[in-house]
Amino acid sequence: AQKVTQAQTEISVVEKEDVTLDCVYETRDTTYYLFWYKQPPSGELVFLIRRNSFDEQNEISGRYSWNFQKSTSSFNFTITASQVVDSAVYFCALTINTGGFKTIFGAGTRLFVKA
Amino acid sequence: EAQVTQNPRYLITVTGKKLTVTCSQNMNHEYMSWYRQDPGLGLRQIYYSMNVEVTDKGDVPEGYKVSRKEKRNFPLILESPSPNQTSLYFCASSLRRPSFGTSGLSFLNEQFFGPGTRLTVL
Numbered sequence: 001a002q003k004v005t006q007a008q009t010e011i012s013v014v015e016k017e018d019v020t021l022d023c024v025y026e027t028r029d030t031t032y033y034l035f036w037y038k039q040p041p042s043g044e045l046v047f048l049i050r051r052n053s054f055d056e057q058n059e060i061s062g063r064y065s066w067n068f069q070k071s072t073s074s075f076n077f078t079i080t081a082s083q084v085v086d087s088a089v090y091f092c093a094l095t096i097n098t099g100g101f102k103t104i105f106g107a108g109t110r111l112f113v114k115a
Numbered sequence: 116e117a118q119v120t121q122n123p124r125y126l127i128t129v130t131g132k133k134l135t136v137t138c139s140q141n142m143n144h145e146y147m148s149w150y151r152q153d154p155g156l157g158l159r160q161i162y163y164s165m166n167v168e169v170t171d172k173g174d175v176p177e178g179y180k181v182s183r184k185e186k187r188n189f190p191l192i193l194e195s196p197s198p199n200q201t202s203l204y205f206c207a208s209s210l211r212r213p214s215f216g217t218s219g220l221s222f223l224n225e226q227f228f229g230p231g232t233r234l235t236v237l
Contacts, residue, residue, distance in 0.1 A: 006157075033223060045205065045228040052222070091157055100171045101146060101209075101223045105157040 002027045004094050006106035013082050014114050020078045021109045023092030029053075033095040034068065034075045039108070040088040048090075051075060082113045117142045119229035121206050127235045128196060136191045136232050138206030146209040146223060147189040148173070149181065151202040152231075158205065164189055165211070196236040204232045 003026040013019045025034065036048040049059065051068050059066050063083075067076045079086055092106040119140045128134055140147065148163035150173075160173030164183040178200055180192040189208075193200060207226040 004157075009155075035225060037228075043203075043231055045207075047225040047227070050225050093158075095223055097223075100163060100165050100169075101211075102163070102171075102173060103148065103160050103226070104174070105150075105159070107155055107157040 002029075002094055002096055002102070002104045004092055004104050004106035006090075006092055006109050008109045009107070010110045010112065012112040012114065015084060016081050018078060018080050019082050019111065019113075020076055021090050021092075021111070023075045023077070023106060025073050025075065025092070025094045027094060027096055029096045029098075031097060035093040035095070036066070036075075036077050037091045037093060038088045039091065045091075048077070079111075082111075084113050084115050087111055087113045117227070119206055119208055119227050121204075121229035121232050123232060124230060125233050127237065129237050130197055131195050134193050134196060134234075136193075136204060136206075136234070138189045138191065138229060139187050140189075140206075140208040140227070141187065142208060142210070142227065143186065144208035144227075145186070145211045146226075147183065148207045148209075148226065149179070149189070149191045150205045150207065151175065151200075152205060153202050161191070161204075196234075198236045200234065201236045202234060204234060205229055 005024045032053045034051045038046045063080045065078045089108045089110045091108045095103045145166045149161040150158040159175045162181040164170045206229040209226045210224045212222045
């Protein structure tokens with residue numbers, strides 16, 4: 001069975017600190033897709049990044065960076081120099097192709113960034 | 116503006132009274148999906164649709180029905196709602212892309228989510 005684990009339920013940091021959100025996934029499929037979504041207090045879900053299972057290139061985009069490690073089944077997300085506007089719930093998600101695209105979300109990590 | 120719309124945004128109903136939550140997208144996406152969000156559980160997939168007339172169960176389909184008669188619409192139907200279906204519901208859509216090579220698989224882009232429907236069943 002597929003599973004996504006976000007072990008950190010809540011994280012609280014002070015502005016300008018770096019913070020890493022952990023995501024560990026389980027699947028026996030060789031082709032899959034990993035995503036990070038952000039849900040700010042206003043409630044909408046915002047796409048952040050997508051990775052294919054065969055693309056282990058890590059990426060930096062402004063203050064955000066992602067570390068995809070297939071060997072440890074992890075897809076971690078780091079915010080550098082956090083800001084109050086980064087306060088949100090962050091979800092990691094796994095999509096597998098079983099003939100149809102089934103998606104499994106982690107329980108989410110709530111990030112509080114204090115001024 | 117490219118968007119996914121859901122109606123209603125808020126609904127309070129009583130046990131057993133059939134209801135439909137509509138979902139519509141204007142991006143010509145083949146893939147659409149319904150999720151429910153509950154505290155501590157993240158989002159759980161209810162049903163998804165790969166294209167018109169093609170639907171399949173997600174992880175929590177019990178008590179729900181869907182239909183996909185048109186590409187842009189994917190309504191969620193609760194025939195006999197119960198209090199345990201009180202939740203925040205999200206509809207999403209995504210573009211499927213053909214695969215490269217000979218695998219025959221297609222790829223799924225990121226999902227675009229609607230604003231959510233908060234449902235309370237008394």
